[in-house]
Amino acid sequence: MSPFRNEKEEPLLPSSSPSQSARKTRFTFRVAVLLAITLFVTARYLPSCIHSHFSGSLEVEDGVLEAQCPQPDTLVPSKNADLWNELVKGDYKTKVFLDRAVEWLGGAVRVPTESFDKMGDIGVDPRWEAFGPFHDYLLSAYPQVHATLSLTKVNTYGLVYEWKGTDESLKPLLLAAHEDVVPVNPDTVSEWEHPPFSGFFDGEKIWGRGSSDDKSGLIGILSAAETLIEKGFKPTRSIVLAFGFDEEASGLFGASQLAVHLLATYGENTFAFLVDEGGDYMNEFGQTYATPGIAEKGYLDVRVEVESPGGHSSVPPPHTSIGILSALLVHYESNPYTPRLNRGTPMYLKAQCLASHAPELPSPLRTALIKSTKSDKALREAETYLFSDKFFKSLVGTTQAIDLIQGGVKTNALPESAWGVVNHRIATDSSLSEVKEHDTNLLFDLAQKFNLSYTAFGENLSDDSKAYYGKLTLSDAWGAGLSPAPITPTGLGDDAKPFQLLAGTIKATYDLHRGGDDDKGVVVSPGIMSGNTDTRYYWKLTPHIFRYNHHFTGDTGFFKTVHTVNEYIEADAFIEMIQFFTTLILNTDESTVV
Ligand SMILES: *[C@@H]1O[C@H](CO)[C@@H](O)[C@H](O)[C@H]1NC(C)=O
Ligand SMILES: *[C@@H]1O[C@H](CO)[C@@H](O)[C@H](O)[C@H]1NC(C)=O
Ligand SMILES: [Zn+2]
Numbered sequence: 001m002s003p004f005r006n007e008k009e010e011p012l013l014p015s016s017s018p019s020q021s022a023r024k025t026r027f028t029f030r031v032a033v034l035l036a037i038t039l040f041v042t043a044r045y046l047p048s049c050i051h052s053h054f055s056g057s058l059e060v061e062d063g064v065l066e067a068q069c070p071q072p073d074t075l076v077p078s079k080n081a082d083l084w085n086e087l088v089k090g091d092y093k094t095k096v097f098l099d100r101a102v103e104w105l106g107g108a109v110r111v112p113t114e115s116f117d118k119m120g121d122i123g124v125d126p127r128w129e130a131f132g133p134f135h136d137y138l139l140s141a142y143p144q145v146h147a148t149l150s151l152t153k154v155n156t157y158g159l160v161y162e163w164k165g166t167d168e169s170l171k172p173l174l175l176a177a178h179e180d181v182v183p184v185n186p187d188t189v190s191e192w193e194h195p196p197f198s199g200f201f202d203g204e205k206i207w208g209r210g211s212s213d214d215k216s217g218l219i220g221i222l223s224a225a226e227t228l229i230e231k232g233f234k235p236t237r238s239i240v241l242a243f244g245f246d247e248e249a250s251g252l253f254g255a256s257q258l259a260v261h262l263l264a265t266y267g268e269n270t271f272a273f274l275v276d277e278g279g280d281y282m283n284e285f286g287q288t289y290a291t292p293g294i295a296e297k298g299y300l301d302v303r304v305e306v307e308s309p310g311g312h313s314s315v316p317p318p319h320t321s322i323g324i325l326s327a328l329l330v331h332y333e334s335n336p337y338t339p340r341l342n343r344g345t346p347m348y349l350k351a352q353c354l355a356s357h358a359p360e361l362p363s364p365l366r367t368a369l370i371k372s373t374k375s376d377k378a379l380r381e382a383e384t385y386l387f388s389d390k391f392f393k394s395l396v397g398t399t400q401a402i403d404l405i406q407g408g409v410k411t412n413a414l415p416e417s418a419w420g421v422v423n424h425r426i427a428t429d430s431s432l433s434e435v436k437e438h439d440t441n442l443l444f445d446l447a448q449k450f451n452l453s454y455t456a457f458g459e460n461l462s463d464d465s466k467a468y469y470g471k472l473t474l475s476d477a478w479g480a481g482l483s484p485a486p487i488t489p490t491g492l493g494d495d496a497k498p499f500q501l502l503a504g505t506i507k508a509t510y511d512l513h514r515g516g517d518d519d520k521g522v523v524v525s526p527g528i529m530s531g532n533t534d535t536r537y538y539w540k541l542t543p544h545i546f547r548y549n550h551h552f553t554g555d556t557g558f559f560k561t562v563h564t565v566n567e568y569i570e571a572d573a574f575i576e577m578i579q580f581f582t583t584l585i586l587n588t589d590e591s592t593v594v
Contacts, residue, residue, distance in 0.1 A: 308324065
């Protein structure tokens with residue numbers, strides 16, 4: 001969620017930024033709010049009649065619209081119906097359970113588990129030791145889980161719990177979360193309403209770093225498991241829990257090693273599906289949307305380095321390495337990637353869900369979106385509308401941002417080299433190689449102009465017969481380029497049974513928690529992450545990866561405070577998360593289709 005990130009937390013290393021964690025990437029919120037603002041402004045100049053057609057057009061076009069954002073049926077446990085009712089309609093509604101849940105999460109927040117960028121090895125960097133007490137806490141807080149599930153520690157602090165089912169022929173369910181939290185900036189401690197590691201409960205909210213990102217997820221899963229075991233539940237299908245411990249710093253020590261362990265233990269494509277942190281659910285244009293992330297953008301930091309002869313600056317050349325680098329970087333900014341909203345992409349699916357179900361979506365946009373399934377012209381119109389929201393636009397296209405620059409050592413010495421790093425987030429329908437090729441071509445003419453040999457991503461593109469004044473080198477800055485994630489199947493087809501199960505569970509939990517008060521219910525829409533979660537390492541485990549927290553954020557969103565001061569979660573929202581995991585576990589357990 002880059003717009004809300006604390007700039008001071010932005011690291012130099014790749015994909016370790018707060019902006020890449022799941023919680024920071026709530027496009028839904030920004031689309032809703034910013035598009036609403038944009039369109040409100042636009043609407044003031046449009047004939048007022050467009051506002052009167054909303055509900056009418058929704059009804060008339062219902063059949064067409066529904067097909068663009070098909071909604072699976074609500075799904076509740078049947079075999080385990082009694083147990084489910086007893087818990088979600090009984091126990092979970094009690095004051096006793098509320099106290100318990102508050103204490104479970106508060107206790108977890110009170111064990112600080114900050115992960116920092118560029119940490120040293122485990123056993124060497126003492127900052128990792130914070131995770132030991134966290135494990136002790138889990139052990140004491142969840143006795144049933146630890147008595148029933150087998151626990152494997154991976155790379156010391158990674159946790160894999162296996163809850164063995166009775167039928168080994170069924171693919172296990174994988175639930176993921178992360179133990180670590182973004183560091184609290186010591187300069188901002190005084191700005192916290194309640195100390196950042198207090199886990200303070202004010203009767204409504206649970207405060208502190210990690211209360212939502214992502215201890216709510218981890219504790220939500222364990223609380224559901226503990227309660228189910230207490231009630232005597234024994235799974236038919238195995239359930240595996242995987243908790244990383246440096247998601248906020250790229251998962252280099254945690255999820256990357258968990259992935260190796262999980263692949264070695266279970267093999268490729270062996271899980272029914274995977275749910276990790278990610279999109280939440282909120283109100284958009286008069287309708288509540290839950291938005292599981294079905295993809296993640298890719299990532300590439302391109303290092304642009306110019307080398308040219310040094311010398312005394314009293315006899316300068318027309319362009320120094322720094323001057324040339326500047327020209328190259330200006331050229332980058334003058335030539336941004338052109339984003340395209342393509343049919344079939346997650347953001348297009350999201351837009352279709354707005355068109356199909358949001359009563360307050362401006363009518364011209366709705367019309368353009370409906371026609372866009374067949375008409376390219378309408379697709380471009382819809383695109384223009386949607387791209388007036390820069391967040392929506394950023395999520396669709398490949399982005400670029402020059403984030404680092406260095407060159408020169410002394411005012412009287414010509415700089416022999418200068419370099420900059422251009423950060424790219426790669427569109428879900430593009431690729432690493434496409435971005436490399438694009439950037440290589442972008443700078444080709446300038447390399448000629450400045451008389452530089454040109455090596456791009458290991459390939460020397462220079463003319464052997466020529467002599468050059470200097471060198472231009474493009475490279476993957478840290479060797480950490482990441483392709484866009486494979487897209488999880490959605491819709492009502494046979495390839496999307498896990499999506500249907502998840503969506504049905506979301507609907508059931510939503511309805512249940514509101515006692516059926518909201519007759520519009522919740523619409524489940526595909527969405528994407530602009531950043532990367534621990535799931536970046538889990539692609540081989542299953543094609544069905546969902547980045548989703550069943551966390552209601554209303555109109556404004558809690559994530560204003562995630563990664564910055566005053567992080568909190570509403571206790572009611574946390575209880576609903578436990579209800580969600582409980583329902584998900586039971587629904588998955590009895591499913592015969594995933
Ligand atoms: C690339 O080739 C050119 C021309 O042969 C040469 O001058 C330059 O040093 C080469 N660059 C690298 C990095 O090898
Ligand atoms: C490029 O630089 C080399 C080395 O300084 C020089 O020999 C060559 O003439 C230059 N080429 C052009 C086109 O200026
Ligand atoms: Zn997170």
